[in-house]
Amino acid sequence: MIKDTAVLHYSFDKTSSEPQSPWKASIVAGMGSAVEYYDFAIYGLLASTLAKVFFPAMNSFEALLSALAVFASAFIMRPLGGIFFGRLGDRRGRSYTLVATVIGIGIVSGIVGILPTYDQAGVLAPVMLVACRMAQGFFAGGEASGAATYISECAPANKRGFFGAFNPAGVAIGIATAAGMAGAVSFMITPEEMVAWGWRIPFLICIPFIGLTLWARMKLED
Structure with a gap:
């Protein structure tokens, strides 16, 4: 009898807990969208450089098309990730x-x-680049649908x-940040340095953003 009462008391406490703040839910969900689209946009902005890094055996036009095809491959996986x-x-x-999605995006960006x-x-x-882009698309699909659903469930x-x-x-902030980062790195180093190692910087800088978003999301409630 005492056990049953304790169970009922626990259930009552759970159902009477305060609902998630829509402000907190929206801001943290938007942070994830910013990181997601930073990651997506930075590849497109650096496509001409990545073409030289990963497809040097081709002429410049074919290499750029190949780099953009890799960019497009991520979108194939987005619906699967959403489902x-x-x-x-x-x-x-x-x-x-x-x-889970922000951890996945962070790991792949670091790779x-x-x-x-x-x-x-x-x-x-x-x-390996294609595999990473497809993995990014998979996690990004889950991020986009999950964030929108979470906001709608928490908002009045x-x-x-x-x-x-x-x-x-968050999407607009992510794209703008990616453009600013790509421009800043390209301005501070030479084109040769950009091809040699500079292209890595914008991808690795995403990791602290991911860490901040993960910290915030660990505090979310359903």
Whole structure:
């Protein structure tokens, strides 16, 4: 009888807990969108440099097309990531999937930043780049759908449009940050240094952003 009372008391406490703040939910979800689109945009902004790094055997036009094709490969995986993490969020909770996707994006971004070049690993280098981009697309698909769903579930019914705007705002911030970072690195070093090692910097700089977002998301509740 005492055990049953304790169970009932625990259940009551759980259901009576304070709901997640829509401000906190929207800001933290928007942070993830900013990181996601920083990661996506930085590749496109550095495509001409990456073409020289990973496809040096081709002429400049073919190399650029190959680099852009790798960029496009990520979008193939986005729907699959959305389906997988959407289902996972239904079963395990939204905060669980938001943490999982940001960890995945961070790991892959770090790997891209330390990938061997074509001169170092031959054809294996672009193969690894394609694999990383597809993994990024998979996690990004889960991030986009998960963040939007989490905001809509936490926001008041009469303010879902307002709080939902934090997600596309994060997208714009991420793209703008990527453009600024690519421009700053290109300005500070020579084109030769950019091809040799400078292209790695914007990808590796993503890791602290990921760490901050992960710290914030670990504090989210379903």
